[in-house]
Amino acid sequence: xxxxxxxxxxxxxxxxxxxxxxxxxxxxxxxxxxxxxxxxxxxxxxxxxxxxxxxxxxxxxxxxxxxxxxxxxxxxxxxxxxxxxxxxxxxxxxxxxxxxxxxxxxxxxxxxxxxxxxxxxxxxxxxxxxxxxxxxxxxxxxxxxxxxxxxxxxxxxxxxxxxxxxxxxxxxxxxxxxxxxxxxxxxxxxxxxxxxxxxxxxxxxxxxxxxxxxxxxxxxxxxxxxxxxxxxxxxxxxxxxxxxxxxxxxxxxxxxxxxxxxxxxxxxxxxxxxxxxxxxxxxxxxxxxxxxxxxxxxxxxxxxxxxxxxxxxxxxxxxxxxxxxxxxxxxxxxxxxxxxxxxxxxxxxxxxxxxxxxxxxxxxxxxxxxxxxxxxxxxxxxxxxxxxxxxxxxxxxxxxxxxxxxxxxxxxxxxxxxxxxxxxxxxxxxxxxxxxxxxxxxxxxxxxxxxxxxxxxxxxxxxxxxxxxxxxxxxxxxxxxxxxxxxxxxxxxxxxxxxxxxxxxxxxxxxxxxxxxxxxxxxxxxxxxxxxxxxxxxxxxxxxxxxxxxxxxxxxxxxxxxxxxxxxxxxxxxxxxxxxxxxxxxxxxxxxxxxxxxxxxxxxxxxxxxxxxxxxxxxxxxxxxxxxxxxxxxxxxxxxxxxxxxxxxxxxxxxxxxxxxxxxxxxxxxxxxxxxxxxxxxxxxxxxxxxxxxxxxxxxxxxxxxxxxxxxxxxxxxxxxxxxxxxxxxxxxxxxxxxxxxxxxxxxxxxxxxxx
Ligand code: GLC
Numbered sequence: 001x002x003x004x005x006x007x008x009x010x011x012x013x014x015x016x017x018x019x020x021x022x023x024x025x026x027x028x029x030x031x032x033x034x035x036x037x038x039x040x041x042x043x044x045x046x047x048x049x050x051x052x053x054x055x056x057x058x059x060x061x062x063x064x065x066x067x068x069x070x071x072x073x074x075x076x077x078x079x080x081x082x083x084x085x086x087x088x089x090x091x092x093x094x095x096x097x098x099x100x101x102x103x104x105x106x107x108x109x110x111x112x113x114x115x116x117x118x119x120x121x122x123x124x125x126x127x128x129x130x131x132x133x134x135x136x137x138x139x140x141x142x143x144x145x146x147x148x149x150x151x152x153x154x155x156x157x158x159x160x161x162x163x164x165x166x167x168x169x170x171x172x173x174x175x176x177x178x179x180x181x182x183x184x185x186x187x188x189x190x191x192x193x194x195x196x197x198x199x200x201x202x203x204x205x206x207x208x209x210x211x212x213x214x215x216x217x218x219x220x221x222x223x224x225x226x227x228x229x230x231x232x233x234x235x236x237x238x239x240x241x242x243x244x245x246x247x248x249x250x251x252x253x254x255x256x257x258x259x260x261x262x263x264x265x266x267x268x269x270x271x272x273x274x275x276x277x278x279x280x281x282x283x284x285x286x287x288x289x290x291x292x293x294x295x296x297x298x299x300x301x302x303x304x305x306x307x308x309x310x311x312x313x314x315x316x317x318x319x320x321x322x323x324x325x326x327x328x329x330x331x332x333x334x335x336x337x338x339x340x341x342x343x344x345x346x347x348x349x350x351x352x353x354x355x356x357x358x359x360x361x362x363x364x365x366x367x368x369x370x371x372x373x374x375x376x377x378x379x380x381x382x383x384x385x386x387x388x389x390x391x392x393x394x395x396x397x398x399x400x401x402x403x404x405x406x407x408x409x410x411x412x413x414x415x416x417x418x419x420x421x422x423x424x425x426x427x428x429x430x431x432x433x434x435x436x437x438x439x440x441x442x443x444x445x446x447x448x449x450x451x452x453x454x455x456x457x458x459x460x461x462x463x464x465x466x467x468x469x470x471x472x473x474x475x476x477x478x479x480x481x482x483x484x485x486x487x488x489x490x491x492x493x494x495x496x497x498x499x500x501x502x503x504x505x506x507x508x509x510x511x512x513x514x515x516x517x518x519x520x521x522x523x524x525x526x527x528x529x530x531x532x533x534x535x536x537x538x539x540x541x542x543x544x545x546x547x548x549x550x551x552x553x554x555x556x557x558x559x560x561x562x563x564x565x566x567x568x569x570x571x572x573x574x575x576x577x578x579x580x581x582x583x584x585x586x587x588x589x590x591x592x593x594x595x596x597x598x599x600x601x602x603x604x605x606x607x608x609x610x611x612x613x614x615x616x617x618x619x620x621x622x623x624x625x626x627x628x629x630x631x632x633x634x635x636x637x638x639x640x641x642x643x644x645x646x647x648x649x650x651x652x653x654x655x656x657x658x659x660x661x662x663x664x665x666x667x668x669x670x671x672x673x674x675x676x677x678x679x680x681x682x683x684x685x686x687x688x689x690x691x692x693x694x695x696x697x698x699x700x701x702x703x704x705x706x707x708x709x710x711x712x713x714x715x716x717x718x719x720x721x722x723x724x725x726x727x728x729x730x731x732x733x734x735x736x737x738x739x740x741x742x743x744x745x746x747x748x749x750x751x752x753x754x755x756x
Contacts, residue, residue, distance in 0.1 A: 002286055004279050010034060011278070013271065017260040019278045020241060021248040025055035025231075028101075028247065028285055039285050041149070041193075041228070041249075045105020045121065045137075046071050046087075046346070046469065047353040048094050057231040057250075058415060059352035066094065067303040067470065068346050068353040072107060072133070073448040074314040074466035076123035076491035077541075079582040080606045081136035083313050088140020090303050095146040097298035101288035102147035102193055104350075106137045108181040109156050109197075111449065111492050112522055113507040115418045117159040120347040120448020120467050124491035125523030126538065127177055128601045131184030138189035145291035147192025147284055150185050152230055154178055154212060155516070156197035158508060159417045163232065166200035166513035173519045175629035179216070186221045192284050193225045196245060198233045200513075207233045213244035226280040231350075238263035242270075246277040300356050308359070308471035312478050313580075316464040316488035317542040324440055324460040326482025326544060327400055330369070334394035335362055336434055337375040337404035337427070344378070344406050344446040345472040349414025353470075360473040361404060361444075361480075368481075371397055375434075376426045378408040383426035388433050395438040402480065403431050406446030406465075417508065421452050421498040431455045444476060450494040453535060464488070482544060487580035487606065489541035489650070493523050496535045502526035524651040525597035539584050539601070539650035545575025545611065549583065549647050552656040560663050561623045561638035568618040569647050569656060573609035580608045585619045586651065587626060588644040590659075593683065594628055599646055599654075621645075626662050633668055640664045672732070672754040674747070679728035681754065690753045694746075 008016065015031050023029040023038050030038040043049040048066040049059060069075075069091070075084050095103050107118070111125045123130040138148045155167035155178045169178060185191060196206040196213060206212055207229045217223045226246040234240055234248045237256035241263075248256055263269035317325070327333055335341075341362045346352060362372055373394040376383035395401035405427045412418055422428070435441040435458035442461035445451065446468070453462070463486065468475055478484040495501050502518035509515060521529060524538035548571070555566040571583055585603035589596045603619035623638055630637035640663050647656040670684055678695070681687045730738065732747060 004282050004286075005275075007034060007036075007282065008275050008278050013261055013264055013274070014257070016274050016278050017257040017264075018254075019281055020237075020246065020260060020274065021257055022251040025057070025250040026051065028281060036282065036285065037289060039101035039288050040099060041102040041104060042095075042098075042100045043105070043350045044103045044149070045107050045351060046075070047091065048098060048100070048103070049350065049353050050098050050100060057350050059349055063354045064098070065300075065356035066353050067300055067307060068355045069303075069307045070311045070314050070469040070472070071120045071346060071351070071448060071467040072123045073120045073491070074311065074468050076129060076133050077316050077464070077466060077488035078310070078314045078606070079129070079489050079491075079604050080313055081132050083310055084133050085136040085140035087306070087310055088137045089143055090306055092141040092144025092146050093296050094298045094303070095141070096144050096293045096296035099292065099294050100146060101285065102149050103141060104149045104151065104195060106134045106148065107151050108134045108185070109152060110178055110181070110522060112157040112516070113501055113503040114421050114450040114495070114498065115507055116157055116449070117412055117417045118347070118349065118414050120412055121351050121414070123181070125493060126491070126601050127180035128184075129491055129604070130181035132604075134181055134185045135189045138185055138191045142189070142192065144296070145293070146288060147225070149193040149195045149228060150182060150191045151195035152197035153182055153194050153217070153227075154197060154206060155201055156199050158514060159415055160508045161511070163198040164200070165509060165511075166203050167516065168202055168513045169516040170519060171631050171634075172629045173516055176520050177522050182217075183221050186217065186223045190224060192287065194223060194227050196227055196229055196233060198230050203513075205233070205235045207245050208236050208239035208243045210243035218244060226277070226284055238269045241273050241277055246280045304357055304359070304471050305474075307469040308474035308478070311465070311468035311472050311475035312484040314466060314468060314488045315475065315479050315486050316466075316490055316540075317479075317486040317544075318462040318464055318536055318540070319456070319460070320542050320544075321460040324400060324442060325463070325480060327402075327480050329481060331399040332369045332371060332397060334371045334373065334391075334398035334401040334438075335365065335404065336373045336391045336394060336401055337430070338378050339404035339406055339444075339446050340372060340402070341374070342378070343404065343472050344408065344467065345469050346467050347413055347448055348409050351414070355470040358470040358473070361476040362473065364473040364477040368477075375403065375430045376424070381408060381410070381424050381426060383430050388430055391430055392433055392437040395434045395441070398438065400440045400442060401434050401438045402442045402444060403434055404444045404446070405431060407448070407451065412448050418449070421450060421495075423451050428454055432458065435459050442480075444480070446472070450492060450535075452497060456535070464490070485544045485577060485579040486541070487543060487582070489539050489582045489584075490536055491538070493527055493534050493538045494536040495527070496533060500527070500532060500534070520595075520597065525600065528598040528651055537650045537652040539582070539648065540653070541582070541650075543575070543579045543581060545573055545577045545579040547579070547581040547609070547649070548572045548574045549649070549655040552645070552647055552658050554645060554658045554660055556660065558661040558663070560665050561626065562665050565621045565625075565645075565660055566618055567603075567621065567645050567647075567658065568616050570614055570616050571607055571609065572614040573611055576611050578608065578610045580606055581649070582606045583617045584648045584650070586646040586648055586654070587621070588646060589626070589628075589639070590642040590644060592628070592639050592641070594639075596628055599644075599651060601651070630668060633666070637666055637668060638662055638664050672751055674733040674751070675731045677729050677731050681732075682728075687754050690750070694750055
């Protein structure tokens with residue numbers, strides 16, 4: 001075990017400060033005198049973008065040949081943490097082989113709007129799903145003794161003005177929506193590093209936000225690694241050191257190192273903060289160095305096939321009318337669309353990987369009776385009349401026409417946001433034309449985020465391939481021809497139109513800030529609350545077989561919030577072929593004093609079943625499954641009451657429901673004063689006991705007797721309901737004006753008793 005404190009004690013202040021910024025675009029600093037080597041970090045998240053020549057952070061310059069796995073938008077759809085762990089292990093092997101200490105991912109920012117340019121790189125609109133997938137990815141990668149950098153912490157949910165805008169988010173929304181994926185990953189997987197985001201959070205840059213980087217990340221969640229900045233995210237370096245930003249990336253040419261030295265010398269920065277940052281960085285540097293295995297084999301071909309296996313598990317069958325899928329190998333099929341020959345399988349920007357090989361659907365279909373027509377030109381974003389005519393001709397010759405469509409590179413990328421949710425107009429035109437020629441039309445989509453589907457009623461099948469990595473074509477053929485039974489589920493809602501999205505009014509914000517005014521009502525939390533139809537709901541996906549859920553059993557129907565509950569359900573494959581389904585468990589707070597979503601995902605499990613096979617799935621729920629973030633307590637709180645446990649095949653397809661009564665063991669401190677209203681006091685059992693005797697007197701004075709009514713309309717005007725409502729909303733001080741006879745002393749005594 002190295003004595004890092006002793007090592008740091010040997011350093012000059014200048015040497016310490018130098019450690020706190022990158023040596024260049026991709027390396028930590030070396031201090032040869034003390035045997036401290038430089039270590040390399042590299043993008044991520046779904047493969048290696050290692051630049052060993054000219055470096056940049058938007059994937060402009062070349063990087064080494066590598067394997068592009070499915071992007072997070074796709075892997076989230078697998079709802080299979082084990083699959084993602086396996087992918088992480090493969091990426092970890094490649095890191096060891098390439099002598100990379102940290103791979104910059106996973107990226108877990110919540111998909112607040114379909115418009116965010118980097119949605120393809122993010123998992124979900126749901127923090128629980130995003131957290132489970134990120135945790136598995138980190139565990140997979142770090143099982144190879146290389147690190148990860150979960151990013152971008154926090155609330156970096158748009159590309160527009162990402163380096164300056166303030167994400168203005170209320171406390172509860174941060175805690176319930178934008179933090180949990182990071183929190184789960186830190187608590188369960190201890191990423192070696194965290195990457196802070198570019199944006200301000202409630203006015204303070206993430207790169208110098210002590211509440212974020214120290215109070216929450218370290219003191220509450222127990223993060224033990226180091227925090228690096230996003231590239232160029234540092235504003236005030238000394239403030240960042242104090243806040244807990246350990247490493248500025250990339251190098252800033254010594255400018256900020258000198259500022260750190262000056263700050264220590266002029267007493268505005270405690271040198272102990274500098275030492276702490278050095279220690280955290282060195283701990284990870286040596287953790288990698290002491291476990292470096294550059295002899296680790298990196299079998300790119302094997303990883304290409306693994307990428308295909310993974311992609312096939314991610315694809316979501318959205319429509320399969322008349323069982324148009326799977327295709328038969330003995331029938332002519334038209335493959336229409338340039339993405340059949342040159343698929344879009346990854347996004348633009350820092351995650352863009354220089355693939356050593358790609359396999360398109362057309363290549364994977366060799367030997368099958370497939371007729372190809374380009375249909376459109378993705379880069380030019382056009383479809384000539386001739387291209388459409390050729391596509392229609394191909395469709396007419398085939399039993400089924402498969403259109404490979406989706407968002408071209410220019411439509412979604414790091415660095416800018418989408419401005420609409422539409423596919424390219426030329427592709428919509430193509431799909432309409434093909435479906436008009438051949439009703440047996442299937443659309444395969446390549447997109448990292450929801451798209452509108454104006455042709456949805458004209459086609460018989462839709463397969464969402466998301467951005468499925470370099471071997472996506474192999475996976476598409478396996479799924480389209482039924483070698484693999486599709487088992488993906490949507491990790492995000494597909495709204496019917498952009499305006500339906502809860503962030504629509506606010507997304508992108510104004511020059512200074514973006515206000516997250518939709519609060520916790522993100523994605524299905526909003527659509528379900530408003531009972532709003534969507535094109536396809538969160539958690540939705542079809543299969544080539546059918547499943548039945550039955551026999552929901554809860555371990556109890558009453559518990560305390562400190563207990564755990566198990567929920568067991570039997571799943572049966574009621575179809576004719578093997579398949580996988582994703583059992584989803586949602587929790588619904590039947591009644592609460594705070595606004596809550598109708599339901600929230602608190603468990604899921606993917607299960608493979610042979611035709612006719614049944615198996616039980618058991619979930620274990622703890623307090624967090626029931627809790628909301630209480631802004632008085634600044635902690636998680638479960639309100640006593642009934643909760644529904646819902647087993648669903650999507651958030652809008654709830655198959656089984658059970659109820660459990662949960663009793664809170666946590667008292668929310670109340671302070672009552674003259675302005676406290678009777679309803680709130682009566683809702684607190686202890687306060688109620690104190691108030692009741694007083695209430696009887698008050699009610700007697702307040703509720704008029706029928707015989708006292710001064711006019712026949714009296715009883716209508718002062719109906720019991722209204723009186724009760726008036727009573728409920730009455731502040732204590734109201735007794736002085738509305739009777740009850742208790743003088744000021746009486747009320748003060750009552751308040752004293754209530755606040756005991
Ligand atoms: C980029 C991205 C970040 C990436 C880094 C290095 O700007 O925001 O995700 O890891 O810079 O390329």
